Amino acid sequence: MRAVVQRVKHARVTIKDTISGQIEQGFMILLGVHEEDTLEDAQYLAKKIAQLRVFEDEDGKMNLSIQDISGAILxxxxxxxxxxTKKGNRPSFIKAARPEIAKPLYEQFNTLLIEQGITVETGEFGADMAVELLNDGPVTIVYDTKE
Structure with a gap:
């Protein structure tokens, strides 16, 4: 799994002019599922993100997790x-998991975060979405469970 985790002041996702998910301070996560990913990848990634300490403490140091600040995730x-993208100009997505694999793993990833007490808002799997966010920092962390 690959996750692009951005610390945000707020974020929202809109589908066909309707807000599907919206958060205030927290993380906006873009999650890609690889064809070889399993539940173990989702578990590992959810734990790493829940414990990621990139929010500022009283001394201005990035020392607090999303749980510490009662933040939310989009x-x-x-x-x-x-x-x-190595060959040609048209990207290939052959390594991305097919929807029948990717959707359940994406949903399980979100459930694992919720089980850790984190509020999670989502878009709609496979939908054409408009995502808006106010990046805070900016702080952007990329995780890849295969690396």
Whole structure:
């Protein structure tokens, strides 16, 4: 799994002019599922993100987790994170998991975060979405469970 985690002041996702998910301070996550990913990848990634300490403490140091600040997550599925761009000008997405594999793993990832007490808002798997965010910092962390 690949996740692009952005610390945000607020974020929202809109589908056909309707807000599907919206958060205040927290993380906006773009999540890509690889064809070889399993539940173990989702478990590992959810734990790492829940414990990621990039929010400022009283001394201004990035020392607090999303749980420490009672933040929320906007989780967006994004198969394009597995774009292969080495050859030609049109990316290939052959390494991205098929929807029948990716959707359950994306949903399980979100459930694992919720089980850790984190509020999670989402878009809609496979939908054409408009995502807006105010990046805070900016702080952007990329995780890849295969690296």
């Amino acid at each position: 989780s967006i599925s994004q198969f394009t994170l597995y774009a292969q």
